[in-house]
Amino acid sequence: MAVAASTDKVVIHHPERPAIWKSLAGFSQNFLVRRLFRAFLTIFFVTTLIFFLVRLLPGSPIEVYINQQMTQYGYSYDQASNQARALFAIDTNQPLVIQYFNYLGHLAQGDMGMSIQSPGTSVGSIIASRLPWTLFSVGLGLLIGFAVGVGLGMVMAYKRGTWIDSALTSIASLTHSIPNYILALLVIVIFGVRLGWIPFTDMRGSLSSGVHPGWTFRFFADALYHASLPIAVYVLTQVGGWMLLMKSSTISALEEDYVTAARARGISEFRVAVLYVGRNAILPLFTQLTIAIGFVVGGSLLIEPIFVYEGIGAELFKAIQGRDYTLLQGIFLMITTCVVLANLAADLLYSRLDPRIRTGGS
Amino acid sequence: MAEMSVGLEPQVGQSAVIAVDERKRASWLRAFVARNKVGTFFFILLLAIIILAIFGPWMMPGDNPTNVALILSPPVSGHPLGTDYMGKDVLYQIFHGGRSLLLVAFLAALLSTVIAVVFGTLAAIVGGRTDVVITVITDVVLTVPQIILLGVLAAYVTLNSPILLAVIIAATSWTTLLRAIRSQVLSLKEREYVEAARMLDLGMGRIMFSEVIPNMMTYIIINFVIAMTGGIFSQIFLYFLGLVPLSGDNWGLMIQQAYSKGALFYKDSMVYILSPIVMIVLLQLSLVMVSRSLEDIFNPRLRES
Numbered sequence: 042m043a044v045a046a047s048t049d050k051v052v053i054h055h056p057e058r059p060a061i062w063k064s065l066a067g068f069s070q071n072f073l074v075r076r077l078f079r080a081f082l083t084i085f086f087v088t089t090l091i092f093f094l095v096r097l098l099p100g101s102p103i104e105v106y107i108n109q110q111m112t113q114y115g116y117s118y119d120q121a122s123n124q125a126r127a128l129f130a131i132d133t134n135q136p137l138v139i140q141y142f143n144y145l146g147h148l149a150q151g152d153m154g155m156s157i158q159s160p161g162t163s164v165g166s167i168i169a170s171r172l173p174w175t176l177f178s179v180g181l182g183l184l185i186g187f188a189v190g191v192g193l194g195m196v197m198a199y200k201r202g203t204w205i206d207s208a209l210t211s212i213a214s215l216t217h218s219i220p221n222y223i224l225a226l227l228v229i230v231i232f233g234v235r236l237g238w239i240p241f242t243d244m245r246g247s248l249s250s251g252v253h254p255g256w257t258f259r260f261f262a263d264a265l266y267h268a269s270l271p272i273a274v275y276v277l278t279q280v281g282g283w284m285l286l287m288k289s290s291t292i293s294a295l296e297e298d299y300v301t302a303a304r305a306r307g308i309s310e311f312r313v314a315v316l317y318v319g320r321n322a323i324l325p326l327f328t329q330l331t332i333a334i335g336f337v338v339g340g341s342l343l344i345e346p347i348f349v350y351e352g353i354g355a356e357l358f359k360a361i362q363g364r365d366y367t368l369l370q371g372i373f374l375m376i377t378t379c380v381v382l383a384n385l386a387a388d389l390l391y392s393r394l395d396p397r398i399r400t401g402g403s
Numbered sequence: 404m405a406e407m408s409v410g411l412e413p414q415v416g417q418s419a420v421i422a423v424d425e426r427k428r429a430s431w432l433r434a435f436v437a438r439n440k441v442g443t444f445f446f447i448l449l450l451a452i453i454i455l456a457i458f459g460p461w462m463m464p465g466d467n468p469t470n471v472a473l474i475l476s477p478p479v480s481g482h483p484l485g486t487d488y489m490g491k492d493v494l495y496q497i498f499h500g501g502r503s504l505l506l507v508a509f510l511a512a513l514l515s516t517v518i519a520v521v522f523g524t525l526a527a528i529v530g531g532r533t534d535v536v537i538t539v540i541t542d543v544v545l546t547v548p549q550i551i552l553l554g555v556l557a558a559y560v561t562l563n564s565p566i567l568l569a570v571i572i573a574a575t576s577w578t579t580l581l582r583a584i585r586s587q588v589l590s591l592k593e594r595e596y597v598e599a600a601r602m603l604d605l606g607m608g609r610i611m612f613s614e615v616i617p618n619m620m621t622y623i624i625i626n627f628v629i630a631m632t633g634g635i636f637s638q639i640f641l642y643f644l645g646l647v648p649l650s651g652d653n654w655g656l657m658i659q660q661a662y663s664k665g666a667l668f669y670k671d672s673m674v675y676i677l678s679p680i681v682m683i684v685l686l687q688l689s690l691v692m693v694s695r696s697l698e699d700i701f702n703p704r705l706r707e708s
Contacts, residue, residue, distance in 0.1 A: 082539065083546040094559050102559075218691040219684050220636050222643060226658070226667065230676055234668055331546060332579060339550030343643055347662070357551070361558045362645050373555045377547050384546060 076388045080381045087377045091370045092144055095129060096137065102366040103129055106157075129367055130154040153371035158363050164371035167356060172375060174247045175341055175352035178268040182275025183337050189276065190283020191323060195314065197284060198291035198322075209284065217281030222343040225274045229347065244270055245349035270348045275337050282333070286326055294322040320394075327391040334383050338376060435700070442696025449689035452682070456501025463498040467491045467652075477671045485675045487657070488664040493675050497682060499652035507565050507572070508634030514573035515634075516580065516627045520619075523584030524611050527592060538585070545578040553637055557646040568647065572637045580626050587622060591615055621701040628694040632687050639683065654679040 095103050103125055110121035130147040147153075153164040193213075197206045216224075233241040244267055248254075252263045294300065295318055303317045304310075341354030349355070353372055360369035436443045455462075470490030478485045484493035526537035544552075553575045562568050591597060592615075600614045616623070641647050642655035643662070657679040666672040 079539070079542050079546065083543045086543050087547060094556075214691060214695070215688065218632065218687045220639065220687065222640065223658075223680055223683060226662065226676070226680065229667060230673060230680075234670055235673055335546070335548035336550070339548040342551060342554060343640065357554070358644065361554055364558060366558075369555060369558060373551060376551055380548055381546055 072392055073388065076385060080385050083381050084374075084378055087374055088145060088148060089141075091374060092141055095366065095370065096140065102364070128155045128157060148374070153374070154367040156365055156368045158360075158365040158368070164368050167368060168353065168371055168375050171351065171353045171356045172379075174268070174350065175338075175345070175354055176379065177264065178271045178350065178352060179275060179337055179341055181268070182272045183279070183334060185272065186276040186279040186337075187283055187326075187333075190280040191287045191319075191326070193280070194284040194287020195291050195319060195322070197288040198295065199314070201288070201292065206288075210288075213281035213284040215281070216277050217285070219278070221274055221278040221340040222347060224278055225270075225344050225347040228270060228274065239270070241270065241348065247351040268350065271341070271344050271350050271352075274344050274348075275340060278340065279333055279337060282329075283326065286329060287322060290325050291318060291322040294318045297321070324391070324395050327387060327394075330387045330391075331384050334380055334387070338380055439696045439699065442692060442699065445689040445692035445696070448685060449693055452501065452686050452689065453505065455498065456505045459498035459501060463495055467495040467499075475666055475669055475672045475675065478674050484678045485672065487675055488660065488666055493657075493678050496652045496657055497654070497678050500654040500657060500679065501682065501686075503565060503651065504635065504638060504654055507569050507638055508631050510566065510569035511572040511576070511634035511637070512627055512630035514569060515577040515630050516623060518573065518577040519580035519584050519626075520616060520623060522577075523581040524588050524615055526581075527585045527588035528607060528611060528615065534585075537581075541578050541581050544575075545582070549575050549578070550637070550640060553641070554644055554646070557641055557644070562641065562647050568638065568641070569634070572634055572641075576630065576633050576637065580630065583626070584619070584623075587619055588615055591618060621697070625694050625697045625701070628690055628697065632690045632694075635683065635687060635690075654682050658683075 106128070107118070107121045107125050110116045110124050111118060116124070130144060130152050135143065151165055153168075156162045156164055156167060159167070193209055197209050200206050219227075228239065229241055232239045247264065247267050248260075249263050249267070252260055254260055300313060300317050303313050308317075341352060342357055343354070344350070345352045345354035346358040353376065357369060357372045357376075359365070360372060468491070470486065473479075473482070473486050473490045475488055476482060476486040476490070482492050482494065484497065487493055487496070522537050526534040553572065556575065557571055560567070560571065562571065597610065597614050600610050605614075638647075639655035639658060642653065642659045645659065645663070647656075658676075661667055661672070661676045661679075666676060
């Protein structure tokens, strides 16, 4: 825990640094400004990385595409690059710098080009139709996993040394070390095919036929039914990590003076557990949220195809296998943006829960 | 005795404190086994898997012919684990499929640990703008979902060599360890012996490699083991995505083919599918448990919990 807590402080002692470094360092003193800055840089990094991969890497997809158009259809270079421009939203006839800024401009307007494999479909429309399902399932999985992990972690800390603790610790270690895609395969092979307990073929897709999105109970129940297997896997693979973290965090919170003081004042043990121990023990876990969010979102890339859930992960899986570069770039950018926003939300919540963060930790 | 390593501050640097002479070593080992039954079990299991992976191809020489008459067979005599979608023996693939997986995982873990240790230590010791730049870059790369970054990057290159595979895995997996190392060094930096070395003006490289890093060695080793599990996870992930050339024998490839050829949904193929899965789960589990018991030994405060 000490590891995570102290990494964010950037303390600099050099008196002779130039102004820009001074302002950067000053920037980094404020938690939220620093996080906003990081969010901006992350999105900038991903957009630039994509541009680099598309335009500057030898044998990049845009060159391959142009050459293919020229040899297959006998197009001139200009014609072929016009075709490429329509697909990639990048004009290869312009100087590189202009290309880069044009590309950023297109992105700012939401133009991510056209899919290579499904001609005539814009990347934006594919993402818009698939992303909500992933946000729903991954978001719910994260919330449930976090809540269950925190609860069980506290139980483990309070019952430490008993059989409950050792049983839960074993379960946590086991689920924590099984890769999420393997867990998904095991669910299908054992509970779906062998035992026949889970009707996994019926649960494929994101909705049953005949059910339409709307504010109806039937829609929500059906959406939950189809998302339940991915959600179960997201929960199982992260809950172990949260349990172990919360256990050690609770144990150190239990040693604090304010807990002893609260008990001495005769406050009921349950109130102490929730308001004094739990509230403080949960704080260090927030520093791990960035990694957890990224991990669960990344997991969707294999979990969704395995369960044939029609979210953005399954779409990215297809795009990677079919080398649909425009689509995979768009999804990559979109997923990163979502993760960055989720992180910002978690940071906001964290700084509300722990005022020490805002004032620089002193 | 394992308790010998109890220091005042149990984060790092414990190995340096342990000074076991030869006579005490046997009793130390016995005490260790008695205290860490679970840890010892998984350590032996890990050794067994590593031995199988390295020597497997020599234990079961010859080739593995396809057999169209015996496709997706359940276990039969001659094929104790059944056959795959081309009628190839599954046991043979288990014996041959671990070596490259472990090799690449080892290389990837080594590379990412080296990156994390060198730049994490550098950031903490040099401080100033070096620290700001390294921290900002790390934070940015850390925020991008690692496994998606890996999948997207791998789609642009042809992963035709184990080295390249290890490099691309390492390139996306050094971030968390770098942050951890940096904060460890920040606390080590305040210790007297590092202050003394700085007073003596011993030079940055000398301080890094002969004062700071040796005192983090147990911490680094524990994290190297954890990085191995990451290397295995990422590798099988890339196999699953079909981004690694589909040739040779590899447990990851076996899983990918069981999935893509539909053997997953075939009741008779259960043993075939479970074989690589069990190997990988045991490998991952033993690595995690070994890293945890190493932590128990060198960070005794956790043990009371």
